Amino acid sequence: MPTSDYPVSYPIKKIVSETPSIKTFYLDSEISSSPGQFVMVWIPGFDEKPFALTKNGKEIAITAKKRGAFTEKLFSLKEGSLLGIRGPYGKGFEFKGAKKACIVAGGIGMAAVILLAEEMAKKKIKIDFVQACRCKEEVLFEKRIGKIAKLHVATDDGSCGVKGNACTVLEKLLKEKKFDCVYCCGPEPMMVSVLALCNKFKAPAQFAVERYMKCAHGICGNCSLDEHLCCKDGPVFAREQLGKSKEFGKTHYEKSGKKTVI
Amino acid sequence: MPTSDYPVSYPIKKIVSETPSIKTFYLDSEISSSPGQFVMVWIPGFDEKPFALTKNGKEIAITAKKRGAFTEKLFSLKEGSLLGIRGPYGKGFEFKGAKKACIVAGGIGMAAVILLAEEMAKKKIKIDFVQACRCKEEVLFEKRIGKIAKLHVATDDGSCGVKGNACTVLEKLLKEKKFDCVYCCGPEPMMVSVLALCNKFKAPAQFAVERYMKCAHGICGNCSLDEHLCCKDGPVFAREQLGKSKEFGKTHYEKSGKKTVI
Amino acid sequence: MLETSFCGLKMQNPLILASGVLGVNKNNLLRAEHGGAGALTIKSISLEPREGHKNPITAVFECGMLNAVGYSNPGLKEAMKEFADLSEFSVPIIGSITAGNAEEFASLAKEFEKLSFSALELPLSCPHTPGFGLLAGQGTPEATKAITEAVRKETRKPLIVKISPSIPNIAEIAIAAEKAGADAINCGNTLGPGMIIDINSGKPVLHFKVGGVSGPAIRPIIVRCVFDLYQSVKIPIIGLGGVMNGRDAIEMLQAGASAVGVGTAIHYDGPEVFGKISKEMEAWIKAHKYKSVQELVGIAHK
Amino acid sequence: MLETSFCGLKMQNPLILASGVLGVNKNNLLRAEHGGAGALTIKSISLEPREGHKNPITAVFECGMLNAVGYSNPGLKEAMKEFADLSEFSVPIIGSITAGNAEEFASLAKEFEKLSFSALELPLSCPHTPGFGLLAGQGTPEATKAITEAVRKETRKPLIVKISPSIPNIAEIAIAAEKAGADAINCGNTLGPGMIIDINSGKPVLHFKVGGVSGPAIRPIIVRCVFDLYQSVKIPIIGLGGVMNGRDAIEMLQAGASAVGVGTAIHYDGPEVFGKISKEMEAWIKAHKYKSVQELVGIAHK
C-alpha cells in the first residue's frame, strides 16, 4: 500500500512535430503501461493534464494536440525542459484472445490507440485501423500504422482517403467483416455514433472516454461517468457499460464540478 | 520498511509456577523468534520490560523471576489478564554446524537458553547443560532439559547436584570434552568467569548479555555496550566481541542513562 | 452489530464518507454508499462556483496524501439542483458548506435548509484555501463561535463543526462550537499544511505549493485530538483522519469518537473500503464479545 | 562534494544526528560517527538526572514513530564527566540542554561552555515532557526570546534554537530566536503529540499516553516549515524530520535547509543510514551536475 505517487520530472529528450497541430515529446522516464492507460503530465509550476503514452518502456513519449493554455505552454517547451510524469493510471483496453480487431480513432484520440495497435500487432492480431481527421496534413502516425495494420483514412475535406467521418468507413467495414472487438477513441459525439453502429452490428466494442481529470487516482470525484470514476474504472469502457450510461455523450463535469451538457 | 511495532495485548492463557520464585505465562500470541532473541512484555498502563521467550510459535510463553516492581505486578496477574507483546528483537544464538555444545545458565538466565537447547536438540546436537541456581527448589525446566540434554546442576547450598557455581562444573567439562561452542546466560559476574574459562580453554563461546532496555529497537541508545546496541546487535555476543569490551562486566547504563559500575 | 445513531442519524455502521473525497456529485455519493458507507458527506459547497487550485491538487506520499484542491465546487446554485432530490439514497447524507465569513455561512445554511440533508457540517479548518478556513482566520474560538451561532439560527438540522488538528489548543475551539450550539464536532480536517518538492525541478509538486496532510500519517495525532476532545466537550465526536482498517476505526471509537470518518483510505482500497472496514470491525467486536459499537466509545479513558 | 559548513562547523556531509536518538553516551555517538554522520547532537541534558517516562517510551507505527521518552538523561554532573573529553571524535559534536526556564537554561549553558562541544542546541519544543518545552510554555515568541537571550550571554558557541513544527505561527518563533541572538534554527522537533491505542486492552500504548511523532509521517510538514522559515529568517536552518534517503535530504536543502537532521531513519536502517543517504545524495548531485550541496539550498524558492 504505501508507495508515493507524485510527479517526478525529467528533461525532454526530443520533440517531433507530427502534424501542423500535433507534437510528440520524448522523455527518459521509464514507465510500463498497458494501452489505454494514461499518465499525468506536469509542467512544473504551471499545470498538469492527462495524456496517453505513445511510447512505452525505457523511453516514453506523449503526443499532444495544441488546443488551450496547457498545450500551448507545452508546445513552447524546448528539448531539455523538464516535464513531470506520474502514472500510469486507469484500466486499459482488453484484447486477450482477439484475432481480428478494428481500431477507430478521431483526431488526437489517435494518441490513446497507437500503442494498442502496436501491442496487438505483436500478438499477430489482424487490425483494420480507421483514422478520421480534418485534412491530409493532420493524418497521424501513418508510417507506424502502415507497418502493422490496414489503414483507412477519412478526412473532413477528402484531402486524404475517404471524404467523411469515421463512421462512414466503419459501417462499410462492419458490413464486410466480423471483428472480435472494435476499439475507439475520439471526440465524444463521434464515439456516440460508433457506439450506435456497434450496437446495430452487435459488434463488441471498447471506448476510451475523456472526463475532466484532476487527481487521477480516484479521490477527487471530478471524472465521474455515472457511478464510475473515469480515472480508475476507465478510461476504457465496454459498449455494454456505455450503453447503460445516463451521461455518456450527454453530460460531464467541469473543473468546478459543475455538470455541463457536452 | 513501514511496519508498525508496538505492543498488542492478549489474555494470559495459563500461568505455571515453576519454582517458588519463577512463573511461566502462556499467551495465544503467535511469534516466531530464534533462541536468544527477546520480546518486550507490557503490562498495559503499568510498565514494559524485556523477556526471553520460553515457548515459540503459535502459542508463546515467558518465564519470569520475581525481583522488583515489574515482576511483582506480573506475578499478581491472573489467567485472562492482558499482557502486551512486541518483538522479537535482537540477534539470537548461532548454532549452525555445531555438533557438540555446552549451555551454561545461571538463575533466570535459564529463560534465554531453554529454547536454544530444544532447537539444538532438534538438529541432533549433543548438549551438556549446566544449570546453576541457589538451591534445589530453584532448579528450572528439569524435565524439559532431561529429555534433550545431559543436565549438570550446581547449587549454592549443594541441595541439588554439585555444590558450587557454574564454573565449577564447566571447568570439569572443558577439561574432558571439546565443544563446538559454549552458550551462556546468567548474572554478569558469572558470565565474566565463564568468559575467562572459555578463553583459557580456547573454547568458542556466546553470551546473552543484559543491558537496561527501553525502546528495544535501536533508537534510545540506553542499552549500549561499547559501540554495540544490546537490543539490535545483541543481546547475544561472541567471546571475541566481549573480550575486547571495555564495559562488559564493568559498567552499564541505568534508566537515566547514567553510567554505573556493575 | 455495527448499527449506531449519531446526532439522531440512523447509521448501519459508524463509517462516514469524508467531505471532499468523492462527494462532488450524486454519482460519487452513490458509489460510496454501494461501497458500504454508513453515512455520506458531500464536498463542501461555497456561494459561488470555484475551479479551485490548478493541478496537481493531490500528491500521494509514502504515508498518505497532501491535497490543495482549493474548494473547487459548482457553487450553491448548481448544488441546489444536484442535491434537490436525495430520495435514491438509503443512508444519511450530510451537507457541507464553506464560506469566508459568518454571514455567508448563514446564507448558505438558509438555502441548504430547503434540501433534505440529514445534517449540516461546517469546515472551519481547511489549511490551503485563501479566503476560507484557517487562511480566513476561522481557526479561533471567536470565529468558531460567530460562525456557529450564525448558522445555528438558520438550521434545525444537526450541526457539525469540523475543526483542525493543527491547532494546539483544539479543545478551546470545540468548546466554543459546543457553546454556540453545535451538535457534534468533526475532528478533523487535514493537518499541516505540508509540502513535497520534485527535486529534479526544485518545484513544489502541488500547484498551491502547500496542502493539507491526510491519511495514515496523521492518524495518531487525530486519535490524540479525539482523546482530548472527549474530555472537553459533551457533544459527540466524529474521528476523521487516517483510518484505513477495522483496527484504526476501533481505536477512534475507543479514543472517544461516536462515528468514524474515512477519506484517504479510498485511495488505497477504493470506495469498497467501507465494506472492508466494517467486516474487520465486526470480526473484532465479535471476538472480543462486545455487543455494539457504542460500548467501545471512550473506553481508552477508563 | 558533500562537504559543507554550518555555523562555522566543518562537516564532511550535511547530515546531523538528531538529539535523543542514540546520543545518550559517547559510545552511541561514535557508532553514529562510524555510520557516516557529518555532525552529532547529544541527547538533551537537564540539570538533574531524569529517569524519564516509564515504558513503552516509543511506538513505531506504519509511518514513523511516537516517542515519549520524557527527557531521561543522567543530568548535568554525569554529562560533564561523560563528555569531558571529545578528542576521539573527528566530526563536530553539538551539545543539547533542556530546562524549565531561562535561568536554568543559562546555568546549564555556562557549565557546557567548559566542554568542547562545537555548538549548543536549545530544544524549546518537546511536546511530551511536563516542565519542559511546549508543556512549559516554551513555544511562544516571548519564552523563546527570554531563553535565547539568557543562554546567549553564557555561550560563545554557535547557538541553535530547536523549534516545534506544531506551532501554527512558526516564523514568529524563529524570528524571536534570531533577534535574541540565535545563530541557527533547528526545525524541528517531533509533531503533535499523537496517540496509539492497543485496542485489545483499550489502553494508550505509550506510558505517557501521548508522544511526539517523528519519521516519514511528518516530513512534508517539516519541509513546509523549513520553506516558510527560509523566507522569514536570515540565519541558517537545520531541516529535521522524516528524512529517510538522499531524495528527502535534497528536498530539505531545496526547501531552504543548510544542514539536514536524521533521527528516526536509524530505526529502519541503523546508524549506517548516514552513509547510505550520503551516497544517494552524491549520486543525484553528480547526475544533476551540481558541484556542492550549498548550491541546492533554497532553490525551491526560485
Ligand SMILES: Cc1cc2nc3c(=O)[nH]c(=O)nc-3n(C[C@H](O)[C@H](O)[C@H](O)COP(=O)(O)OP(=O)(O)OC[C@H]3O[C@@H](n4cnc5c(N)ncnc54)[C@H](O)[C@@H]3O)c2cc1C
Ligand atoms: C485519459 C485522457 C487521455 C488524454 N490523452 C491525450 C493525449 O494523448 N493527447 C492530447 O493531446 N490530449 C489528451 N487528452 C486531453 C488533454 O488532457 C487536455 O485536455 C488537452 O490537451 C487540452 O488541454 P489544454 O489546456 O491545452 O486546453 P483547454 O482549452 O484547457 O481544454 C480543452 C478541452 O480539453 C478538456 N480538458 C482540459 N483539461 C482537462 C483535464 N485535466 N482532463 C480532461 N479533460 C480536460 C476540456 O474538455 C476542455 O474543453 C487526454 C485526456 C484524457 C482525459
Ligand SMILES: Cc1cc2nc3c(=O)[nH]c(=O)nc-3n(C[C@H](O)[C@H](O)[C@H](O)COP(=O)(O)OP(=O)(O)OC[C@H]3O[C@@H](n4cnc5c(N)ncnc54)[C@H](O)[C@@H]3O)c2cc1C
Ligand atoms: C534481553 C533480556 C532478556 C530478559 N529475559 C528475562 C526473562 O526471560 N525472565 C526474567 O525474569 N527476566 C528477564 N530479563 C530481565 C527483566 O527484563 C527484568 O529486568 C527483570 O524482570 C526485573 O525487573 P523488575 O522490574 O521486576 O525488577 P527491578 O527491581 O526493577 O529490576 C531488577 C534489575 O533488573 C534490571 N532491569 C530492570 N529493568 C530493566 C530493563 N528494562 N531492561 C534491562 N534490565 C532491567 C536492572 O538491572 C535492575 O537492577 C531480561 C532482560 C533482558 C535485557
Ligand SMILES: Cc1cc2nc3c(=O)[nH]c(=O)nc-3n(C[C@H](O)[C@H](O)[C@H](O)COP(=O)(O)O)c2cc1C
Ligand atoms: C482531496 C481531498 C479533498 C478534501 N476536500 C474537503 C472539503 O471540501 N471539505 C472538507 O471539510 N474537508 C475536505 N477534505 C478533508 C477530508 O474530509 C478529511 O478531513 C481529511 O482528508 C482527513 O481524513 P482522511 O485521512 O481519512 O482522508 C479533503 C480531503 C482530501 C484528501
Ligand SMILES: Cc1cc2nc3c(=O)[nH]c(=O)nc-3n(C[C@H](O)[C@H](O)[C@H](O)COP(=O)(O)O)c2cc1C
Ligand atoms: C526517541 C527519541 C528521543 C528524542 N529525544 C530528543 C531530545 O532529547 N532532545 C531533542 O531536542 N529532540 C529529541 N527528539 C526529537 C528528534 O531530535 C527529532 O527532532 C525528531 O525525531 C524528528 O526527526 P526524525 O523524524 O528524523 O526522527 C527525540 C526523538 C526521538 C524519536
Ligand code: FES
Ligand atoms: S480524477 Fe479524481 S477521481 Fe478521477
Ligand code: FES
Ligand atoms: S533499548 Fe533503545 S537502543 Fe537498545
